[in-house]
Structures are given as C-alpha cells and as structure tokens.
Amino acid sequence: MFCSNRSPRDKNNELNLELKIDGLTIKQCSQTRFLGVIIDEKLNWDAHFKFLKRKLNYAMSTLYRIMDSIPKEIHRDLYYTLFESHLSYCISVWGDAAQFRISSLWTVQKQCVRILFGDRDAFHDKFNTCARARPFDQQILGSKFYMPEHTKPLFQENNILSVHNLYTYHCFMETYKTLKFRQPRSLYDKYSISERKPTLLIAGFPSPNFIDRSTSLWNTIAPKFKFDDFSPKVSCVKTRIKKALIILQHKDSPQEWSTGDYDRAYLSIT
DSSP states (O other), rough: OEEEEEEEEOOOOOOOOOETTTEEHHHHOSSSEEEEEEETTSSSHHHHHHHHHHHHHHHHHHHHHHHSSGGGHHHHHHHHIIIIIHTTTTTTHHTTTOHHHHHHHHHHHHHHHHHHHHHHHHHHHSSSSSSGHHHHOOOOOOHHOOOOOOOOOHHHHHOOOHHHHHHHHHHHHHHHHHHHHOOSHHTTTTTTTSSSOOOOOOOSSSSSSHHHHHHHHHHHHHHHHHHHSSOOOOOHHHHHHHHHHHHHTTTSSSOOOOOOGGGGGGGGOH
C-alpha cells in the first residue's frame, strides 16, 4: 500500500510530503546512491562529483606509488583499469553536467596522465641544483619553471580520450546499441525514429534528459558515418567512433588544448 500525507508548511514555507509503503514511513534524504551513482535532491550531480573526485584522486595516488615497480609497457593498461574505469562509469548519465564540474574532473585526468606518461626525469631535474648554481639569468625562477608539462601530446601518444570526448563516445555507443538491439525496450520506445530513414532520429524540444541529448548527439555524428542500417558490429562502430574522436581531439594545436578539441558544439567527424 502506498499513500502520502501532506502536513502543514514548515518555517521555510516548504511543503512536507510524507510517503508510506505498507505503513512504513520513507525518510526524506538529501542524496542517495543508486548502482554506484549518487543522486542528490537538486539533481545537479554535485554530490556525485565530490565522490568521484575522491575516488579518482585515490586511484591516482595508487598509480603513483606502484608505477615505478611496473614496466612502462603496461602503464596504459593500468590507466584504463584503475582510473578511466571509474571516470567513464555511467558517464552518459552525469556527463552533461555543468561545465565547471566537468572541468574539475578534466584537471584530475590531466594530472593522472602527466604522472603516468610524463617526463619525470625532466621534472625532477629542475630541482637537482640550487638557484645559485644556475646561470645568472636563470636564477630567478619565473612562471615557465613551474609550468607543468603539456598533456596534449601524452593523450595523443597513448590514444586517450578526454573526459568530454568520453561522454560523446559512451553516449553515442549506448544509443547505437539501443537502436540496433531495441533493448532496453523502455528506452527504445522513447526515441522518435524517422520513417524516411531508420538511422535518423527526430529531435524534440531541447531538454536536459538523456533521450534529447543522445538524439542530438546521434544526429550530429551518425550521418558522417553514413549508416544505411544497423548491421555493423558494435566492435567495429566502437573502433570507428574512437578513432574519429582521437583525430578530432588533436586536429588543432599539437600542444595547447582548445575548446574545439573537446566541445561537442564543434563536433565535425569525417
């Protein structure tokens, strides 16, 4: 049995709603965890991002401790296993959050890539000698001395997607598998498929829900792949979309990151 009782407004003029199942009152909470994702009462993903940043920082510290004991050839496998697996988990759900929250994860990701794949010898060499032992014009340490190593070449050398493009990758692949296998049915039925071309979706009024976001993303990328139907294997589509995103991610400056490297508004896969 399910019922709700409305009680008088409290001091903050907010309406208290009492929910019961079989006579047991369901306590109201500010956040809850569902399948590893923290959902808060304001639906802004703030609690989940705090939890995820702690997990990523712990994974990064673990990698820093063990990386010298493990051959460099498997450092990329360690990154995917201990770091990106957490970063990409359910990213299609929370990956379209406010950009300042995504940027906080982007900073942690770059730091992890710099630790695993960066030039550690060059970094430590800066501090091997005191300032007085350097040439006179280099004794005053400016911002260039403390500038961290550029991460864009490291991403390219190891074929790593930024957190922004990870969202694009996973969102596109989940949409493709839903349309190909028509599962889960509850999600497939929410898409409006074009009668003229079954590989195109009809976009509705823009909204922040997954269906509208994935529809917009699908209609941007899918025509570039020229799908006639959904016969291509999932593994083949995964390879094509990741390769295209890697090329897009590094099409501008080879050193400096720019908005066009990961902003979905500039997506131009060929």
